[in-house]
Amino acid sequence: EIVLTQSPGTLSLSPGERATLSCRASQSGFSKYIAWYQQKPGQAPRLLIYVASNRATGIPDRFSGSGSGTDFTLTITRLEPEDSAVYYCQQYGTSPNTFGQGTKLEIK
Amino acid sequence: EVQLVESGGGVVRPGGSLRLSCAASGFTFDDYGMTWVRQVPGKGLEWVSAINWDGGETGYADSLKGRFTISRDNAKKSLFLQMNSLRAEDTALYYCARLYHSSGWELEAFDLWGQGTMVTVSS
Numbered sequence: 001e002i003v004l005t006q007s008p009g010t011l012s013l014s015p016g017e018r019a020t021l022s023c024r025a026s027q028s029g030f031s032k033y034i035a036w037y038q039q040k041p042g043q044a045p046r047l048l049i050y051v052a053s054n055r056a057t058g059i060p061d062r063f064s065g066s067g068s069g070t071d072f073t074l075t076i077t078r079l080e081p082e083d084s085a086v087y088y089c090q091q092y093g094t095s096p097n098t099f100g101q102g103t104k105l106e107i108k
Numbered sequence: 109e110v111q112l113v114e115s116g117g118g119v120v121r122p123g124g125s126l127r128l129s130c131a132a133s134g135f136t137f138d139d140y141g142m143t144w145v146r147q148v149p150g151k152g153l154e155w156v157s158a159i160n161w162d163g164g165e166t167g168y169a170d171s172l173k174g175r176f177t178i179s180r181d182n183a184k185k186s187l188f189l190q191m192n193s194l195r196a197e198d199t200a201l202y203y204c205a206r207l208y209h210s211s212g213w214e215l216e217a218f219d220l221w222g223q224g225t226m227v228t229v230s231s
Contacts, residue, residue, distance in 0.1 A: 035217035044203055044221035045153065056219060088153055095214055096169045099153040
């Protein structure tokens with residue numbers, strides 16, 4: 001199965017700054033079937049990005065995805081306090097679909 | 109309101125069985141593939157299983173094959189997960205989710221999630 005490694009493990013930034021979250025796959029072959037989710041404490045995950053760069057319904061344009069091959073990035077601009085959460089990447093192009101271990105984003 | 113509500117979790121002894129349910133509302137259930145994802149509290153997400161719109165196609169995580177069975181009842185707008193031969197490592201919060209814009213069981217992200225039902229396997 002494809003292993004997704006997210007970095008950094010924790011990111012601490014201030015409001016208004018830009019966050020760059022990385023997701024690296026152990027192998028290619030899943031095309032651009034990468035999704036990003038946001039999960040806040042006590043809540044279910046929320047879909048942010050699908051097919052690497054498409055924003056899901058209702059997601060603000062501060063959130064953007066990019067990448068290809070085995071390296072993908074989630075960028076969040078103009079950070080707000082409510083962006084504090086754990087962010088997961090997922091590949092769903094190859095079965096079994098797999099998730100990264102998550103990046104915790106803290107807003108100071 | 110568009111939502112998914114899971115139920116059926118609880119405490120079960122190792123080797124026991126449990127059947128989880130997920131009730132859908134606010135959308136046309138049989139237009140979508142559905143999936144189960146689990147999460148050990150404080151840990152990451154793990155895909156469990158998925159099913160296409162009519163139940164004719166399914167997929168499972170390799171580690172679960174033969175123990176878990178996914179099914180659905182479109183007339184009742186419900187998704188199910190039958191879990192047999194449960195182990196301590198199956199302890200987790202189980203989410204049901206909808207495949208985004210897809211009636212299949214694969215090649216799609218998950219756009220609508222329930223709040224989860226907790227399964228604890230312990231003697």
